[in-house]
Amino acid sequence: MPGLMLLDTPSLYYRAFYGIPESMTAPDGMPVNAVRGVIDMIAMLIRRYSPGEMAACMDADWRPAFRVAAIPTYKAHRVVEGGAEETPDTLAPQVPVLERVLDAVGIARVGVPGYEADDVMGTLTARASGPVDVVTGDRDLFQLVDDTRPVRVLYTARGVKNLQAIDEATVTEKYGVPGRAYADFATLRGDPSDGLPGVPGVGDKTAAALITAYGSLEALLRAVDGDGPPPGSPEGGAAVLTAGRRAKLSAAREYLRIAPGVVRVARDAPVPGIDLALPSEPRDPRALAALGERYGLRSPLERLTSAL
Structure with a gap:
């Protein structure tokens, strides 16, 4: 049965940004490598896995106050002046373009003030009644893996064309812990990339x-x-x-x-009830065509439309 596919959108656009040359530009010279990369990733995922539902999960707050209050070092090394996240200058302008593309296609885009994309994925996974695939390059989300439902992670560390399907047996084989105990393991070990000392x-x-x-x-x-x-x-x-x-x-x-309250993703974030059904055709073809023309995205958008 087609299930729900959750996209760790920040993870995907960072991977695309660093994996595709910035020479991929719009007609006015603006780099669009991250946008093109994510569009092609989504098209490939749809063709390969045929999900019935999809949500592009976003960081409405990349460093939530409740996590910082618990552990002040949480992601502190990524903070720049004004409290914003350190983001490459040529990536930041691409994120709003990607959001407009997702909206025109009709793929649900979900973020919740005060929470990270991980928390949105945790909550939507907890609510789901059928199988769930979580597409991410973040090992923290291995804690969602659950063979009984089933919930698996499609791990992008080797690239989206070489996704690794992570189930409980994979977690046990790789880390030596029971499949659903990854958050406890990560709490003990710590994670310098997130400022968690362990x-x-x-x-x-x-x-x-x-x-x-x-x-x-x-x-x-x-x-x-x-x-x-x-x-x-x-x-x-x-x-x-x-x-x-x-x-x-x-x-x-x-x-x-x-630390467990910081490491464990939320399962009860106030995610609004929205339609996650994957459309069979773009929601707003005219807006999508305009975006394709403005940013030189016609070919990847044609591939995505064909996959739908």
Whole structure:
């Protein structure tokens, strides 16, 4: 059955921007490499996966206040003067053009004040009654993977033409943690790219061993507090929760109290109820034709229209 496809739009336009030369320009010389790239990505996704619904999820707030209040270093290294996100000068003007294209095509574009695109995807995934594909280059969204529904990530790290379908078995094979425990694993390990410190002295292997032994961060912290071995573990996790690791986790207890609220994507963001059905033809053909002419996008828009 055709399902819902969620596009991590910022991830896609950054990938397109850095993957396609800026020599790809509009008639007036404005670079449109990111716009062209995303249009062709969407056309390819539609042809290959035939989703019944699609949403282009946006960052209405790339650094939400609730995450910064919890961990002030969250994405702090990307902030420029005025509190805006550091964005290449030739990419920033392309984002509004892409938004106009999405609107003219009729692909739902969804952002919520105070939340990131990740939170929109988490909420729409939680609401979905059928299968969901999340298209992203962000490993943080592996936490949404759920074979029982099913929800999978189409991971763009190798390029959109070489998408890797991430299910729970893939997460376990790659990181050594149960498929839906990725957020707990990431909390322990940290993520310098997002300004999340993690627990000092706890890397990938240790984080994976701890989460695998205890099943969840909550159970691990109960064991740190001396509330007993992990349920079902014949060795009681003693070989994993050594005295040294217990000390490291205890020292990072305040971080571990607040970090899950930062690392875990929201499942209950106030996303408005909108029609996510993928159209079979452009919503506004005249506006789309004008955009194609103005920005030199006729060929990629023809490919997208054909895919619809």
